[in-house]
Amino acid sequence: MKRREELLQRARELFSKKGFHSLTVSDITSSLGIARGTFYLYFENKENIYEEVLKEVVSEVSSRLKVLPSREPLKQLEENIKGVLNLFKEKPEIAKLIFYHPYKLNPKFDEIIEGFFKELLSLVESSLLRGMRMGIVRKCNAKIVSKAVLGAFLQLGKEVAQGNSFNPEEVAKELLNIALYGLLEEK
Amino acid sequence: MKRREELLQRARELFSKKGFHSLTVSDITSSLGIARGTFYLYFENKENIYEEVLKEVVSEVSSRLKVLPSREPLKQLEENIKGVLNLFKEKPEIAKLIFYHPYKLNPKFDEIIEGFFKELLSLVESSLLRGMRMGIVRKCNAKIVSKAVLGAFLQLGKEVAQGNSFNPEEVAKELLNIALYGLLEEK
Amino acid sequence: MKRREELLQRARELFSKKGFHSLTVSDITSSLGIARGTFYLYFENKENIYEEVLKEVVSEVSSRLKVLPSREPLKQLEENIKGVLNLFKEKPEIAKLIFYHPYKLNPKFDEIIEGFFKELLSLVESSLLRGMRMGIVRKCNAKIVSKAVLGAFLQLGKEVAQGNSFNPEEVAKELLNIALYGLLEEK
């Protein structure tokens, strides 16, 4: 099954570089020096391998997420932010696949991406709710706020993945600072 | 030039519904009950009309943005957030086109979208910098923070556009609250 | 009927410049500043006008041909050669239409051109035969020789039409010299 791995690996690289439509099955096989037909020994079709790439990528991020003991909701948030940002920095193709996914081609694809975002969201949201219950976090509309926090995080994730000299540690620090203390000068 | 407007209008709807690739020129014309050839009287090709749709959409958002007197950087931010969120609510297809644009097809397209995001970003960033200079906003890495704020805003924009019963006024309020005061319970 | 003439005239110019296929009906009308539909008030279709152009052109050449009293077959040849070469020089588009006609599109077209060549040929042939009967011209296969003479003439016609600084008088002289005396140095 080495061949299958090769294909998946190369597909991941190339899909992230060229996007789903611009990449042909030929691109993948010829870049591996194998015949086009060989591809179909390992994957049903192009959508199939793309789906698998997405699933892999998403689960690779998910597996970095930690659920810490419920005493420390903010700590958990911080850890996870740093973890994922570091992953995006190490493997920017993951971030590109997730952020530049072309919607509306196949509902399956969209579900994978959206499922992933929902996972992140519920992580944030549950942290918030726990924080509120514990009296650490002020009252707010958790649905809205969790999306805001997620959005801020994802945007910074894109930047980190683009290698724009954004340092995950600093980014995480700034992100938490706003989230916790806001932007106003203290009086 | 009525026909041209019709085509643009219909293309906007359909692109936002089906995405660039799944939509064919035939889809557009048959949905208007006209011949395929007619399309080519008004647009060079499918990419051409898509580009025009993107430009329209982006400039429609831009024209909602206000630049207020520099005394009130935060007021300006709030106004703009509300304005754009309301636009996304009224015309969700605008948001969909911007947020679900398929990258890597044609650099021109990407530039339009990215140019738009840059515009938003520099608006946020300049507000922040002005706020800092005026002593209202605390010291922070404006590059990072402006992206965080933009990200939070965009994510909420997506939600509003999806009609998830998110109220632009409330969303704007919550967004500003986090941005200004953070999430911690005041001591 | 002025409009009809305009169209014919312009079509002649443009067909000779761009060829039958590369020239569109739009090219003709827009170059006259009139609407495309107007064309169809005067001509059934594109083939139709091309046919008419060809006929005009061919008859314009034919009308230059003289049939002199049968006593002077060679004189007649010379006169005709000069006449037609001069016409090609004055109106090179005539030559271009005749020489660069794209065969096999429509048998009608081909017949016009071939009919014209046949006319020229029989002129040459009859001169030859008369010359032979009169003892001026040596015995030869008139079918073959007339084609050779015609071919030589046509080739030089092309050159004259291309304006390659070929002078019709000189060309005619050389042509007759070869035809009459051949190329060998006299002994």
Add this chain to the structure above:
Amino acid sequence: MKRREELLQRARELFSKKGFHSLTVSDITSSLGIARGTFYLYFENKENIYEEVLKEVVSEVSSRLKVLPSREPLKQLEENIKGVLNLFKEKPEIAKLIFYHPYKLNPKFDEIIEGFFKELLSLVESSLLRGMRMGIVRKCNAKIVSKAVLGAFLQLGKEVAQGNSFNPEEVAKELLNIALYGLLEEK
């Protein structure tokens, strides 16, 4: 590479029969009983294969041309005339492609054909000039005369290719006779 040869061969036949425009890619493939897509595995497009056919055809003729020792310029002329006429008789499609080529479609095509004619021309011209230097050929304007000779030859080539019961040997003989001795009865 058998398939490619088949396509080229069939294209040659069909182009010569129907001309460039009237022939579609479908005509070629369906006449071979293969799918249209197969064509595009071997050739970029219709222009591409036409170009290749032209090149082949032209070089097939060129390769029949001999350059004999410079002592015998007229012998060389005769040999070449016979050689090419025989080729035209054997493979009339070659002549048709060359003589009925539709100009002005694509400059590349025209260059191939014109380049070929130039080659023939310079062969004739250099023979003439050598002949003159050797005192065999009388003084004349070689530019003009070579074109006349070429024209005579090409016209006869057309006839031979049309299978009009023209015998290459006889044609060559007559052609040389006129060229050398002219048409006048010897006194």
Add this chain to the structure above:
DNA sequence: GATGAATGAGACTTCATTCAT
């Protein structure tokens, strides 16, 4: 007479997928 928007047949081309070897 003139217009020009609209038509639609006809051709081209790409590429995911199949299948005999």
Add this chain to the structure above:
DNA sequence: AATGAATGAAGTCTCATTCAT
């Protein structure tokens, strides 16, 4: 397992021609 030639559906685009105004 692997090959790669072949397939054909799906889409793009052009332009001669029509027709209502």
